[in-house]
Amino acid sequence: xxxxxxxxMIELIIVIAILAVLSVITLPMxxxxxxxxxxxxxxxxxxxxxxxAISRMLRDIRSMPSTENITTATATQFTFNDSxxxxxxxxxxxxxxxxxxxxxxxxxxxxxxxxxxxxxxxxATIANIRYISIQLxxxxxxxxxxxxxxxxxxxxxx
Numbered sequence: 067x068x069x070x071x072x073x074x075m076i077e078l079i080i081v082i083a084i085l086a087v088l089s090v091i092t093l094p095m096x097x098x099x100x101x102x103x104x105x106x107x108x109x110x111x112x113x114x115x116x117x118x119a120i121s122r123m124l125r126d127i128r129s130m131p132s133t134e135n136i137t138t139a140t141a142t143q144f145t146f147n148d149s150x151x152x153x154x155x156x157x158x159x160x161x162x163x164x165x166x167x168x169x170x171x172x173x174x175x176x177x178x179x180x181x182x183x184x185x186x187x188x189x190a191t192i193a194n195i196r197y198i199s200i201q202l203x204x205x206x207x208x209x210x211x212x213x214x215x216x217x218x219x220x221x222x223x224x
Contacts, residue, residue, distance in 0.1 A: 127217045156170070177202050197218055
């Protein structure tokens with residue numbers, strides 16, 4: 067009698083059933099891992115865009131020599147002349163934050179400026195501005211991040 071080697075049909079069906087059960091168990095774990103990775107990547111990208119914009123704005127605004135150099139101070143736009151008398155303007159066009167018409171950051175939903183006196187009271191009088199708050203809301207693939215900072219106009223003598 068000749069002995070045949072190989073798997074029987076029942077053995078193959080059992081292996082397929084075991085693999086199916088294992089894949090049903092491991093798929094949600096893998097899926098949640100991938101989702102967490104993509105969410106973190108989106109948050110990191112949004113954070114990077116916001117930090118880049120705020121860093122540049124802080125540097126420019128802190129170098130402003132006087133509140134007399136401020137030409138526009140609204141909730142959505144800030145324009146001033148820097149120490150070299152060059153006009154610097156921050157505006158939001160769609161989801162692009164622009165500095166003098168050039169892209170500073172992408173994925174910005176909103177930018178809001180607030181103006182405060184040395185006592186911390188809200189002011190609309192340009193000459194009284196000593197602190198400027200900046201709030202950015204960034205989005206990257208449905209991941210939202212809000213960043214806020216306050217700039218002390220340290221070169222301005224009250």
